Amino acid sequence: MTKRNALNLVLILILAGGAFAQTAAPSAPIDFSKKTLQSERTQSYDAVRYLIKLHVDMDQKAFGGETTVTLISLREGLATCVLDAEEFKVTSVWSDYGDPLAFTQSATELAVTLAKPAKLGEAVTFTCAYAGRDPKVGLNFVDASADNPKLVFSDSFPDKVHHWFPCYDYPNDKVTYDLVVTVKAGNKVGANGRLVGVAEDKAAGTVTWHWSQDLPHSTYLIFFAAGPYVVVRDSYKTLPVNYWVYPQDEKKALPTYGKTPKMIEFFNKTFGFDYPWQKYDQISVPSGGGAESTSATAMTQRIMVDAADEPEFPAIGIVSHELAHQWWGDLITLRSWAHTWLNESFGTYSDYLYQRFDLGEDEGAVNLAGKQAGYMREAKTRYIRPIVSDRYDKPGDMFDSHSYPKGALVLHMLRSIVGEEPFFKILSVFLHRFAFQPAETSDFIRTVKDVTGRNLDWFFDQWLFKPGHPVFDIGCQWDAKRKVVLLMVAQVQDYARGIPVFRVPVAIKVVTAKGAATTQVWLKEKMEKLEFPAETKPLLVRFDEGNLLIKEVNFPKDLDELLYQLKSDDVIGRIGGAGELLKFKDDPRTAPALAASAKGDAFWAIRKAALESLAKLGGPAAVAAFKPACKDANSAVRLAAVLALGDLKDRGLVEFYKQLFNKDTSPRVRSEALRALGKTGDPSVVPFLRQASSVPSRQNMVKRAAESAIKQLEAK
Numbered sequence: 001m002t003k004r005n006a007l008n009l010v011l012i013l014i015l016a017g018g019a020f021a022q023t024a025a026p027s028a029p030i031d032f033s034k035k036t037l038q039s040e041r042t043q044s045y046d047a048v049r050y051l052i053k054l055h056v057d058m059d060q061k062a063f064g065g066e067t068t069v070t071l072i073s074l075r076e077g078l079a080t081c082v083l084d085a086e087e088f089k090v091t092s093v094w095s096d097y098g099d100p101l102a103f104t105q106s107a108t109e110l111a112v113t114l115a116k117p118a119k120l121g122e123a124v125t126f127t128c129a130y131a132g133r134d135p136k137v138g139l140n141f142v143d144a145s146a147d148n149p150k151l152v153f154s155d156s157f158p159d160k161v162h163h164w165f166p167c168y169d170y171p172n173d174k175v176t177y178d179l180v181v182t183v184k185a186g187n188k189v190g191a192n193g194r195l196v197g198v199a200e201d202k203a204a205g206t207v208t209w210h211w212s213q214d215l216p217h218s219t220y221l222i223f224f225a226a227g228p229y230v231v232v233r234d235s236y237k238t239l240p241v242n243y244w245v246y247p248q249d250e251k252k253a254l255p256t257y258g259k260t261p262k263m264i265e266f267f268n269k270t271f272g273f274d275y276p277w278q279k280y281d282q283i284s285v286p287s288g289g290g291a292e293s294t295s296a297t298a299m300t301q302r303i304m305v306d307a308a309d310e311p312e313f314p315a316i317g318i319v320s321h322e323l324a325h326q327w328w329g330d331l332i333t334l335r336s337w338a339h340t341w342l343n344e345s346f347g348t349y350s351d352y353l354y355q356r357f358d359l360g361e362d363e364g365a366v367n368l369a370g371k372q373a374g375y376m377r378e379a380k381t382r383y384i385r386p387i388v389s390d391r392y393d394k395p396g397d398m399f400d401s402h403s404y405p406k407g408a409l410v411l412h413m414l415r416s417i418v419g420e421e422p423f424f425k426i427l428s429v430f431l432h433r434f435a436f437q438p439a440e441t442s443d444f445i446r447t448v449k450d451v452t453g454r455n456l457d458w459f460f461d462q463w464l465f466k467p468g469h470p471v472f473d474i475g476c477q478w479d480a481k482r483k484v485v486l487l488m489v490a491q492v493q494d495y496a497r498g499i500p501v502f503r504v505p506v507a508i509k510v511v512t513a514k515g516a517a518t519t520q521v522w523l524k525e526k527m528e529k530l531e532f533p534a535e536t537k538p539l540l541v542r543f544d545e546g547n548l549l550i551k552e553v554n555f556p557k558d559l560d561e562l563l564y565q566l567k568s569d570d571v572i573g574r575i576g577g578a579g580e581l582l583k584f585k586d587d588p589r590t591a592p593a594l595a596a597s598a599k600g601d602a603f604w605a606i607r608k609a610a611l612e613s614l615a616k617l618g619g620p621a622a623v624a625a626f627k628p629a630c631k632d633a634n635s636a637v638r639l640a641a642v643l644a645l646g647d648l649k650d651r652g653l654v655e656f657y658k659q660l661f662n663k664d665t666s667p668r669v670r671s672e673a674l675r676a677l678g679k680t681g682d683p684s685v686v687p688f689l690r691q692a693s694s695v696p697s698r699q700n701m702v703k704r705a706a707e708s709a710i711k712q713l714e715a716k
């Protein structure tokens with residue numbers, strides 16, 4: 001997978017609150033066990049430091065310069081040093097005494113014959129001169145357009161940094177480096193580390209920016225971008241926090257990024273390790289997502305949002321995710337791509353932790369449910385694989401919904417098993433132990449053992465080293481004589497695919513008219529019979545109270561219980577109740593109950609879920625709920641309502657949609673009102689749509705909706 005794809009994945013996961021937004025056509029199931037068996041790269045030397053002096057001609061899309069490499073031999077008698085080098089031509093190599101060194105260059109490597117074989121532990125320094133032009137990957141030259149100024153930016157992830165300078169390009173080695181970049185005057189160069197200085201050469205019309213990354217990190221985290229950036233300055237205590245944006249986005253910098261200092265404070269406390277780098281920059285680039293280059297995150301320009309639109313299009317998901325990588329990925333880095341979860345699951349769990357902190361428990365629950373849905377979609381339509389796997393054809397294979405949401409949910413379960421304080425202590429100890437080093441999964445498991453004294457090998461074995469998740473079939477009965485609830489719990493996952501029988505703690509809540517009682521039980525067999533006291537017939541039996549497990553559940557409930565659940569359960573239970581009620585489509589109580597939730601539930605996600613069920617239900621009672629919901633305080637609810645109304649294709653609603661477009665403040669709702677006009681099939685609305693298409697909106701969403709509605713009407 002290219003960076004762009006991986007980044008798109010990040011963006012989709014983040015912006016969709018963890019769930020895939022795409023409705024990808026179901027592709028053939030993939031068998032991960034047939035992918036290439038990979039192993040961590042063996043090193044004959046330890047790369048220590050690079051000095052990269054680069055001239056970049058943004059007009060000619062050309063680059064070249066000198067890279068000085070310092071390394072320590074890990075062999076007795078290292079005669080040849082092989083570096084990764086691709087898409088540029090090395091013209092000469094010389095030793096630190098200035099003597100020319102023999103070298104050969106293949107399509108992917110540069111082999112330098114050292115002046116004399118290096119001893120074990122001996123430091124060696126040499127310099128390579130080279131030049132290249134517009135490489136296919138690794139360095140992007142971008143022409144000016146309506147969306148962006150002329151830019152150049154590196155694109156090093158996951159192993160493409162060697163397309164713009166010769167180096168050891170694998171994450172199991174950490175280096176420091178200096179980057180001295182010369183570009184045309186009028187541009188700024190952002191990069192990792194500390195700014196040493198900026199020097200202008202008036203005669204040559206160039207400017208040179210010198211950056212120093214003097215804390216070690218892996219090469220794929222090396223980054224620079226050059227362009228006419230505006231730098232909006234912010235800070236957290238004495239730490240500089242800067243937002244590098246295109247000139248046209250200056251006013252959007254604070255609405256988009258303004259919570260960054262608060263996030264740094266939150267993560268410092270949560271991780272028990274203060275932000276480790278000299279500054280934090282977020283730098284706009286045109287590509288698809290975010291890339292967490294050390295202290296200089298490359299961030300897609302598409303997240304830029306003005307103050308008016310920010311509540312509806314917040315960037316905090318992606319901003320907190322990439323920031324969390326400054327610890328998870330940059331400070332501690334996966335040793336090989338088999339351990340991608342050490343970067344991505346921790347990053348994804350962190351973005352949940354921040355959103356839970358910032359927005360509250362209910363939003364947090366919805367965020368986690370979105371992550372679970374994202375994983376389930378991949379598991380059900382594409383493949384299951386162990387989260388830690390040395391089977392992959394390319395690193396990008398690992399950047400999927402197993403490494404992102406599933407691993408995040410595994411951390412959430414671990415937290416519930418070891419407890420709050422031990423969990424966050426594990427994170428802190430792990431960071432302190434492996435700071436500025438590469439790490440692998442066994443390092444984390446060992447840390448869990450050391451901090452808690454608990455052997456949780458069984459937990460990691462089933463969740464990290466085996467594929468899949470438990471699928472529970474649950475039967476429930478109330479025994480009036482014995483006054484107990486009988487619960488039959490079967491694990492019915494497909495064992496033929498290598499999915500284990502899971503050992504999991506699960507909380508069962510039994511609610512009766514007399515009150516609620518929650519009991520934690522451990523499931524570990526294919527079939528278990530459980531009993532819980534219940535004086536009267538339960539109003540609700542809740543499996544997995546707290547929603548901690550990665551699971552599928554088939555737990556049939558009668559209408560009374562679902563109606564109770566829709567009104568009285570937690571957020572996730574109420575959403576589930578709204579969906580399950582569709583099994584009782586024809587019962588006269590169903591539509592009014594959903595309509596009552598759509599109107600009156602205190603939390604928007606339930607109002608939205610109820611509307612979506614009503615849309616599937618149809619009928620006058622359902623339809624009557626849509627119009628009032630178009631006035632809901634929450635735009636996601638209004639959007640669901642106007643979508644449902646639009647599907648009625650009712651010409652009688654033309655005036656209603658026009659009013660909605662004119663009065664609503666949400667660009668999403670306004671756009672959907674225009675699409676609804678198109679769906680009415682009424683040609684008289686075309687002039688209104690034409691006028692609407694000139695209304696400015698975020699990323700032209702209103703214009704695009706108006707045009708698609710016109711197209712739909714003209715196709716008739």
Ligand SMILES: [Zn+2]
Nearest residue numbers: 010321344347
């Ligand atoms: Zn990430």
